[in-house]
Amino acid sequence: MGKCKNHPQVESVYHCSKHQHYLCTECLKCSDPEIYCKFRSSCVINFLEKEEKIKVKV
Numbered sequence: 001m002g003k004c005k006n007h008p009q010v011e012s013v014y015h016c017s018k019h020q021h022y023l024c025t026e027c028l029k030c031s032d033p034e035i036y037c038k039f040r041s042s043c044v045i046n047f048l049e050k051e052e053k054i055k056v057k058v
């Protein structure tokens with residue numbers, strides 16, 4: 001657990017391994033999706049972001 005990088009008062013479990021910061025559910029988005037990230041395949045932030053897109057599409 002850690003504090004969201006945009007919301008220092010919000011605790012989050014979503015950790016970006018590349019940037020070493022946490023993102024709350026409100027900020028749950030990859031900071032640089034265009035750039036290669038070796039952590040992406042196992043990144044929960046990227047995974048949930050994709051899930052969200054699928055939901056929106058349907």
Ligand SMILES: [Zn+2]
Pocket residue numbers: 004005006007010023024025026027
């Ligand atoms: Zn936040």
